Amino acid sequence: MPAQYPFCAVVGADDMTLALTLVAIDPLIGGVLIRGEKGTAKTTTVRGLAEVLPAVRVYAGDRFSIDPDDPSAVCPDGPFDVPTPVVERPVRLVELPVGAGDDRVTGSLKLDAALRDGVVAFEPGLLARAHRGLLYVDEVNLLPDHLVDLLLDAAATGRVSVERDGVSVEHASRFVLIGTMNPEEGELRPQLLDRFGLTVEVAAPRDPVLRVQAVRRRLAFDADPEGFATRWAGEQEALRTRLAAARRSLAGVVLDDETLTRIAELCAAFDVDGLRADLVTARAAAAHAAWRGRTRVTLEDIRIAARLALPHRRRRNPFDEPGLDQDRLDDLLGHNDPDPGPDGPGGGLPDDTGHDGSAGDVPGSPGESPPVPEPERQAATSMASAGEPARARLLVVKGTGDGQAGRRSRARTPQGRVAGQRRRTSGDGRLHLPGTITAAAPHQHSRGGLTGGRGLALVPGDLRRAETVGRESNLVLLCVDASGSMAARRRMEQVKTAVLSLLLDAYRRRDKVALVTFRRHTAEVVLPPTGSVDVASRRLADLPAGGRTPLAEGMERSGEVLRREALRDPSRRPLLVVVTDGRATSGPDPLGRAHRAAAALATSGVQVVVVDCETGRFRLGLAARLATHLRAEHVPLGEVTADGLTGVVRTATAPRAGVA
Known part of the structure; x- marks a missing residue:
């Protein structure tokens, strides 16, 4: 497996690395949405996070990764016998492609077992693989609505139910959802936006020293990935150890009534909807206190948590500017109390403050002055x-299109009402099982199928895909x-x-x-x-x-x-x-x-x-x-x-x- 760029080696992305660190300490925070321009190491940083997370314990061969230490956990592959060994494996980072189909995301009927052996078996999807791990969606704002609906259901219930093609399966699916997006390519659906616990805006650092440092490290990694990773192994292991310690100490962090009242006052002052903002801010503040080695939440913990948890929840409509008024936040909290927490290992490791002492604020790009009209044009x-x-x-x-799934004009789309079938090529589209069986049935005698204990004999030309009609954009x-x-x-x-x-x-x-x-x-x-x-x-x-x-x-x-x-x-x-x-x-x-x-x-x-x-x-x-x-x-x-x-x-x- 090729070496991954080390998480600790990322430069100039303090808010992003801090937010990812907090959700690694407490997955119940609800994930991170990373908004920013191209070329700001969003994907590199997310992929590097999985390398420093503590390993998880699972039953050997368990495709659904249930927790052996949780007596209430139920697995479709179980129950497991007492001799079944328990092993440790790295946390999975599962990437969800924007163009994935429902069956790949939630799972589907295992075709070879069903059609050749006559056995109804379930093939787990990406949401099963992501259980107790990370689910990463690049360009999450371009995700089709039918996949958004699946993610919303899984995030709300922590479970996935599949009732399709004679398969009836339910399994746990609790994951840390991480999304990256370029705002210029479109906005995120409000319901999914609210499911992200934290959000950060990233931009390339404007400090030439940091830019040179980032470029130099990337060039060194590209020249010798294995050697570069080896040189950073010590910092990576220190971070892994510190994350594990923060997780263990999280339960002992005190969230007293005074702290919760202060958080509630902040959320009310910024006029955010619902109570999810209060819960996320409280969890993030506690996670930050644990990260800093404290057992009580301070005003600085609350300030940092609010700065990451509230900006995307105060938008009333898509035309509202994202962000949070930092001066108002400081005024509401009063003077920040001192932060006596220990410093962590270096090499880009996220602490309370960024390189400029601004609590991880990423420097913004300078605004552009509007052009001055020429004198002869003014009149x-x-x-x-x-x-x-x-x-x-x-x-x-008018008519029926073939565009991307949306909510406007009539079109043939991956999701919708089944209106017909056609030959399936290259695994495209959703399998139309009745059409496949109908196409194969007349040829079973010549193929020797359905005799001598054999199942249905298929050739690629028998496969049919469902023609579905929905709406396009x-x-x-x-x-x-x-x-x-x-x-x-x-x-x-x-x-x-x-x-x-x-x-x-x-x-x-x-x-x-x-x-x-x-x-x-x-x-x-x-x-x-x-x-x-x-x-x-x-x-x-x-x-x-x-x-x-x-x-x-x-x-x-x-x-x-x-x-x-x-x-x-x-x-x-x-x-x-x-x-x-x-x-x-x-x-x-x-x-x-x-x-x-x-x-x-x-x-x-x-x-x-x-x-x-x-x-x-x-x-x-x-x-x-x-x-x-x-x-x-x-x-x-x-x-x-x-x-x-x-x-x-x-x-x-x-x-x-x-x-x-």
Whole structure:
């Protein structure tokens, strides 16, 4: 087995290593969510954690890893006889792929035993392997809803029940859930977010000394993994010993009424939902006290626990900024009492304070100043802010797609209602057992199956997969006229509100949303395709308006966005919504160029809606002409309100009769 990068050798990730240390001491804290940019050693650190955890005792050959010292533990492979040996093995780190199927996660019928030997046997899934260990999900924010539901059930009950294909099995599944994600790729479903006990934000260190140290260590590891691991073996063993001691002493840490009252006051002051925040903060504070070698929880323990346990629980909607006001936290706790705990071993081992004495705070990246508009643009540019986003009405794309599982348009998906079967290739999809047996049955005589005690004789061509129909996620691309002809300020306020409303709906339905605007002499991709409400709200905050109307450029840029996204994500079906009055005033032959660009875009077959924003008593009907060239539905709309725009999208994309 190749050497793993040592946990103790990680540099510049104090909050991350501290949070992982606390859940290693007390798994009941509930896991860690690690949010951060690419290249910040998230996966490396998580994988290194398993190397320093104390070994677990299990029965030899037990596929479900029950605790031999727990008389109430029940195992589907048991009961075990008295002579069954008890062995120690390392803690498992089980990685859950984002694209895994239900049967791989929860377990399924063992096909060779069932079909060849006529024996109904259960093949355990990843949740069984993760029992008493770590379950790691990279890009957890991209996890399909059906897998999220499975994790939520297992996390809530500590058990997994499988009732499928003639199999009825229930087993324990208690694990430390660790997820990593890049917030720019989309947000996490709120129900799963709340299941993570602690959350940390990670970024590459800004201190050049730390960056050099991190690079030097990584280069040394890549050059000689075994030798590098050997050099860090002493620090790793010291950490393993200290973790084991902290686990043993955890039960003796005192959580008196004064401490619990202080924690409750903090949670109430930050207006977090439910009591899980109080429980997690209390457990994390006790774990930190045990880690520091104390038997009583101090204010410093509470402060560190709150900083890790509360930020993701105080968000009321996806547009709220994550994080915790550190100054307010310090004010609520008053002056921190001294922390007399012992120092741990070095080499990046997490203690109370980071390299800068800030209790493990990871330095943030410096903010970027917005560009200063050129003097000649100031008079022709106005700024408009968005209103409160409304709940968008349901929008769907016509027909049946093959996109990623979501909650919007009808599609063939891994989960849903079984609507048919087809030949199974490369182990893809869920096995359709009746179809498999039906396909194999006519050939049993020639194959010698079902005679002489033999089971069903199968060949790969007999296997059938279930065709399931569910819902998919989509891409909604809004192409918005932000020129002076749109009565910029008022209309852009309404358009912004509409975009935020659609984005909020997309967050709930696992969609992507993108925004192209055109003004002056060019079109700009203000919001690339994304499901991240954090990124979207920041990009939309300062959307300018005014100037000439380059309609052709808007059509061309929209086509570019759709083509790029089709290459990147070919199964995700798009809907283009063009918000304009149809005018074109930029460049030579502006209207003719716009209509030619629209006709070219129409050949792609993308579904388009043109929202006509022309107002006044005398109208030119230019938006209707544009819709003709786009082969789009033309919807007159006097004002682009949030309710009006989202309602138009819903009406224009409603399925035909007989289509769900």
